[in-house]
Amino acid sequence: xxxxxxxxxxxxxxxxxxxxxxxxxxxxxxxxxxxxxxxxxxxxxxxxxxxxxxxxxxxxxxxxxxxxxxxxxxxxxxxxxxxxxxxxxxxxxxxxxxxxxxxxxxxxxxxxxxxxxxxxxxxxxx
Ligand SMILES: Cc1cc2nc3c(=O)[nH]c(=O)nc-3n(C[C@H](O)[C@H](O)[C@H](O)COP(=O)(O)O)c2cc1C
Numbered sequence: 001x002x003x004x005x006x007x008x009x010x011x012x013x014x015x016x017x018x019x020x021x022x023x024x025x026x027x028x029x030x031x032x033x034x035x036x037x038x039x040x041x042x043x044x045x046x047x048x049x050x051x052x053x054x055x056x057x058x059x060x061x062x063x064x065x066x067x068x069x070x071x072x073x074x075x076x077x078x079x080x081x082x083x084x085x086x087x088x089x090x091x092x093x094x095x096x097x098x099x100x101x102x103x104x105x106x107x108x109x110x111x112x113x114x115x116x117x118x119x120x121x122x123x124x125x126x
Contacts (some may be wrong), residue, residue, distance in 0.1 A: 025109055042093065
Protein backbone atom coordinates (compact mmCIF):
# COMPACT_ATOMS: atom_id res chain seq x y z
CA UNK A 1 0.00 0.00 0.00
CA UNK A 2 2.87 2.35 0.87
CA UNK A 3 4.55 1.53 -2.44
CA UNK A 4 1.25 2.07 -4.28
CA UNK A 5 0.87 5.51 -2.66
CA UNK A 6 4.41 6.42 -3.64
CA UNK A 7 3.91 5.32 -7.24
CA UNK A 8 0.59 7.06 -7.72
CA UNK A 9 2.00 10.37 -6.48
CA UNK A 10 4.82 10.09 -9.02
CA UNK A 11 2.30 9.34 -11.77
CA UNK A 12 1.13 12.96 -11.52
CA UNK A 13 3.15 16.18 -11.98
CA UNK A 14 3.17 16.95 -8.25
CA UNK A 15 1.71 15.89 -4.90
CA UNK A 16 -1.07 18.51 -4.92
CA UNK A 17 -2.36 17.32 -8.31
CA UNK A 18 -2.17 13.68 -7.25
CA UNK A 19 -4.02 14.37 -4.01
CA UNK A 20 -6.71 16.48 -5.66
CA UNK A 21 -7.25 13.96 -8.47
CA UNK A 22 -7.50 10.97 -6.14
CA UNK A 23 -9.76 12.78 -3.69
CA UNK A 24 -12.06 13.94 -6.44
CA UNK A 25 -12.18 10.44 -7.97
CA UNK A 26 -13.09 8.94 -4.63
CA UNK A 27 -15.73 11.56 -3.80
CA UNK A 28 -17.36 11.22 -7.22
CA UNK A 29 -17.28 7.42 -6.94
CA UNK A 30 -14.92 7.32 -9.92
CA UNK A 31 -17.39 9.08 -12.23
CA UNK A 32 -18.89 5.73 -13.11
CA UNK A 33 -22.42 5.68 -14.55
CA UNK A 34 -23.17 2.37 -12.88
CA UNK A 35 -22.35 0.87 -9.50
CA UNK A 36 -23.14 -2.76 -8.79
CA UNK A 37 -23.48 -3.68 -5.13
CA UNK A 38 -22.42 -7.13 -4.00
CA UNK A 39 -24.39 -8.35 -1.00
CA UNK A 40 -24.67 -11.56 0.97
CA UNK A 41 -27.38 -12.60 3.44
CA UNK A 42 -26.43 -11.44 6.96
CA UNK A 43 -26.98 -14.92 8.37
CA UNK A 44 -24.70 -16.64 5.85
CA UNK A 45 -21.50 -18.44 6.95
CA UNK A 46 -18.03 -16.89 6.62
CA UNK A 47 -17.55 -18.93 3.44
CA UNK A 48 -19.96 -16.60 1.68
CA UNK A 49 -17.27 -13.91 1.73
CA UNK A 50 -15.15 -16.23 -0.40
CA UNK A 51 -18.13 -16.81 -2.74
CA UNK A 52 -18.75 -13.06 -3.03
CA UNK A 53 -15.07 -12.50 -3.91
CA UNK A 54 -15.07 -15.25 -6.52
CA UNK A 55 -18.34 -13.96 -7.97
CA UNK A 56 -16.97 -10.40 -8.12
CA UNK A 57 -13.77 -11.57 -9.79
CA UNK A 58 -15.77 -13.31 -12.53
CA UNK A 59 -17.86 -10.17 -12.91
CA UNK A 60 -14.72 -8.04 -13.36
CA UNK A 61 -13.25 -10.41 -15.94
CA UNK A 62 -16.54 -10.47 -17.86
CA UNK A 63 -16.77 -6.67 -17.80
CA UNK A 64 -13.19 -6.39 -19.08
CA UNK A 65 -13.96 -8.90 -21.81
CA UNK A 66 -16.89 -6.71 -22.86
CA UNK A 67 -14.71 -3.58 -23.04
CA UNK A 68 -15.83 -2.07 -19.74
CA UNK A 69 -13.60 -0.67 -17.03
CA UNK A 70 -14.28 -1.60 -13.43
CA UNK A 71 -13.13 -0.72 -9.94
CA UNK A 72 -13.94 -2.54 -6.75
CA UNK A 73 -14.71 -0.03 -4.00
CA UNK A 74 -15.10 -0.22 -0.28
CA UNK A 75 -15.84 3.51 -0.36
CA UNK A 76 -19.23 2.89 -1.95
CA UNK A 77 -20.42 0.67 0.92
CA UNK A 78 -19.12 2.71 3.86
CA UNK A 79 -22.60 3.87 4.80
CA UNK A 80 -24.79 0.77 4.49
CA UNK A 81 -27.75 2.31 6.35
CA UNK A 82 -28.06 4.92 3.59
CA UNK A 83 -27.78 2.26 0.89
CA UNK A 84 -30.47 0.10 2.50
CA UNK A 85 -32.80 3.08 2.54
CA UNK A 86 -32.05 4.62 -0.86
CA UNK A 87 -31.75 1.37 -2.82
CA UNK A 88 -34.49 -0.38 -0.81
CA UNK A 89 -32.25 -3.37 -0.18
CA UNK A 90 -33.69 -5.61 2.56
CA UNK A 91 -32.04 -5.33 5.97
CA UNK A 92 -31.17 -9.02 5.99
CA UNK A 93 -28.54 -8.30 3.32
CA UNK A 94 -24.96 -7.21 4.08
CA UNK A 95 -23.12 -4.96 1.63
CA UNK A 96 -19.67 -6.34 0.81
CA UNK A 97 -18.29 -4.09 -1.96
CA UNK A 98 -19.42 -1.88 -4.78
CA UNK A 99 -18.20 -2.33 -8.34
CA UNK A 100 -18.07 0.80 -10.44
CA UNK A 101 -18.52 0.07 -14.13
CA UNK A 102 -18.13 2.23 -17.21
CA UNK A 103 -16.20 2.94 -20.37
CA UNK A 104 -12.76 4.16 -19.40
CA UNK A 105 -12.12 7.86 -20.08
CA UNK A 106 -8.77 8.84 -21.58
CA UNK A 107 -7.58 10.57 -18.39
CA UNK A 108 -4.19 10.40 -16.68
CA UNK A 109 -5.70 8.71 -13.62
CA UNK A 110 -6.77 5.79 -15.81
CA UNK A 111 -3.30 5.35 -17.29
CA UNK A 112 -1.77 4.43 -13.94
CA UNK A 113 -0.67 0.79 -13.72
CA UNK A 114 0.44 -0.51 -10.36
CA UNK A 115 3.34 -2.94 -10.03
CA UNK A 116 2.62 -6.56 -9.28
CA UNK A 117 4.37 -8.56 -6.57
CA UNK A 118 6.80 -11.07 -8.08
CA UNK A 119 5.33 -14.57 -8.36
CA UNK A 120 8.11 -16.09 -6.22
CA UNK A 121 7.03 -13.85 -3.32
CA UNK A 122 3.53 -15.29 -3.42
CA UNK A 123 3.94 -18.86 -4.55
CA UNK A 124 5.89 -21.29 -2.37
CA UNK A 125 6.44 -24.94 -3.33
CA UNK A 126 7.15 -27.35 -0.45
C1 LIG B 1 -12.15 -5.16 -1.44
C2 LIG B 1 -11.54 -3.99 -2.17
C3 LIG B 1 -12.00 -2.70 -1.89
C4 LIG B 1 -11.44 -1.59 -2.55
N1 LIG B 1 -11.92 -0.36 -2.29
C5 LIG B 1 -11.42 0.69 -2.95
C6 LIG B 1 -11.92 2.00 -2.71
O1 LIG B 1 -12.85 2.22 -1.93
N2 LIG B 1 -11.36 3.02 -3.39
C7 LIG B 1 -10.31 2.80 -4.27
O2 LIG B 1 -9.82 3.78 -4.85
N3 LIG B 1 -9.83 1.58 -4.53
C8 LIG B 1 -10.35 0.53 -3.88
N4 LIG B 1 -9.86 -0.71 -4.11
C9 LIG B 1 -8.75 -0.87 -5.07
C10 LIG B 1 -9.25 -0.91 -6.51
O3 LIG B 1 -10.34 -1.75 -6.68
C11 LIG B 1 -8.15 -1.41 -7.41
O4 LIG B 1 -7.67 -2.62 -6.90
C12 LIG B 1 -7.10 -0.37 -7.48
O5 LIG B 1 -7.58 0.68 -8.25
C13 LIG B 1 -5.80 -0.89 -8.04
O6 LIG B 1 -5.99 -1.50 -9.23
P1 LIG B 1 -4.93 -2.56 -9.63
O7 LIG B 1 -5.13 -3.69 -8.66
O8 LIG B 1 -5.20 -2.92 -11.03
O9 LIG B 1 -3.63 -1.87 -9.42
C14 LIG B 1 -10.39 -1.80 -3.49
C15 LIG B 1 -9.95 -3.10 -3.77
C16 LIG B 1 -10.52 -4.17 -3.13
C17 LIG B 1 -10.03 -5.57 -3.47
